[in-house]
Amino acid sequence: MTGNSQTTHDAIDDPRNRDILIYVNGEIVHRDEAKVSVYDSGFMLGDGMWEGLRLYNGQWAFFDEHMDRFFASCKTISLDVGLDRAGILDALNRTAEANGMTTDVHCRLMLTRGVKDKPFQHPGLSRSGPTLVIILEHSKPAEHLSARGIRLATVPQTRGLPLSQDAKLNSHSKLNCVIASLQAEQAGADEALMLDPHGFVNTTNACNFFIVRKGAVWTSTGDYCMNGVTRQKVIDLCRDNGIPVFEKNFTLYEAYGADEAFLTGTFGAQTPVAEIDGKEIGTGDRPVTARIRALYRELIARETKAEDTPALLRNPAPVVTPVN
Numbered sequence: 001m002t003g004n005s006q007t008t009h010d011a012i013d014d015p016r017n018r019d020i021l022i023y024v025n026g027e028i029v030h031r032d033e034a035k036v037s038v039y040d041s042g043f044m045l046g047d048g049m050w051e052g053l054r055l056y057n058g059q060w061a062f063f064d065e066h067m068d069r070f071f072a073s074c075k076t077i078s079l080d081v082g083l084d085r086a087g088i089l090d091a092l093n094r095t096a097e098a099n100g101m102t103t104d105v106h107c108r109l110m111l112t113r114g115v116k117d118k119p120f121q122h123p124g125l126s127r128s129g130p131t132l133v134i135i136l137e138h139s140k141p142a143e144h145l146s147a148r149g150i151r152l153a154t155v156p157q158t159r160g161l162p163l164s165q166d167a168k169l170n171s172h173s174k175l176n177c178v179i180a181s182l183q184a185e186q187a188g189a190d191e192a193l194m195l196d197p198h199g200f201v202n203t204t205n206a207c208n209f210f211i212v213r214k215g216a217v218w219t220s221t222g223d224y225c226m227n228g229v230t231r232q233k234v235i236d237l238c239r240d241n242g243i244p245v246f247e248k249n250f251t252l253y254e255a256y257g258a259d260e261a262f263l264t265g266t267f268g269a270q271t272p273v274a275e276i277d278g279k280e281i282g283t284g285d286r287p288v289t290a291r292i293r294a295l296y297r298e299l300i301a302r303e304t305k306a307e308d309t310p311a312l313l314r315n316p317a318p319v320v321t322p323v324n
C-alpha cells in the first residue's frame, strides 16, 4: 500500500469496535470469542452469501430491498436461510441492542452453507445447517473520502459473464473483486474501475460507478455488476427530481471526459471520484454529486424516521453470552 492509499470503506476510527459483540448462530459473544469452524463452507470454499446494511435512527435502511437481494441470492444457490425475514430482523435487532447501537452502524450479515463433514467441495457434505454471523460496527465514513475523492485505476480483471459467476450473487467468494483491487493498488490507485467483457465501463471492485456529463447522470446498463441497493436509490432519486439519468453502455472515452464521477454503496452512500488512471475528473466542483448526496441524506432521514416506534424497541431482549 502506498502511504496515501485509501479505500471506499475507510471509517473514522472508533475504539468501541474493539469490544463489539457478534452474533454467531443465535449466540451473541465478544468479538474475540466469535469463531466458526475451519470446516465451514464459507471458510473452505467461499460458499455463502452476505449483505451489507446500515442502521440509522434505530432502523435498518432499505431492509426490504436488502432482503429481496439476499433471499434471491440464497435461493439461486439452494442455500436454505433457515429463518424468514422477521427472523433475520430479530437477529439484527438483538445484536444491535446487545451492543447498545442505534445509529451510524454498519452491518455485515453473512450466511454460509455451514460446517462440512469432510474438506471437499460437494454441497452435500454440508449437512449441519447454515452458519449465520452478524458483525455490527460503529461506523462513520471517513471525511477525507468526500473531501479528497477516490482515485480509480482501470484494471485488466474484468466483470464476468453470468455464465461463470453472476455478479449479482453477493457471494463470500469475492476473488474476482479482490484481484481487481490488488491490481488497482499496484497501479497506485485506491479502487479498481472494471470493464465488462465488451470493454464498456461497468463498476468498481466494491461499489457501483456513475458519471455526470452535461448535467445528466450515466451508469452502466446494470449487466455484469452488483444490483446495488444504493445504485437503484440514486437512479430513483434522479428520476423523481428531474435529473436526467441513463443506464447505458459507455467507454473510458466518456468516463475520462466526465464533468463528475461518483461511486455508490451502502457504506459510503455516494463517494466522489477525483481521478481515473491519473486523469483528473472534472474541475473539482461537483454540483450534481452534491445534489444527489443531499437528496440521499434526506431519503435516509425520511425512511428511518418514518415509524413512530424504532424497530429496535419492538423486538425482544437479547441473549448475551458474557466474555470471561
Ligand SMILES: Cc1ncc(COP(=O)(O)O)c(C=O)c1O
Pocket (backbone or CB within 6 Å): 052, 170, 177, 203, 204, 205, 206, 207, 208, 225, 226, 227, 228, 229, 230, 231, 264, 265, 266, 267
Ligand atoms: C461489487 C459490489 N458492487 C456494489 C456494491 C454496492 O451495493 P449496495 O449499494 O447494495 O451496498 C457492493 C456491495 O455489496 C458490491 O459488493
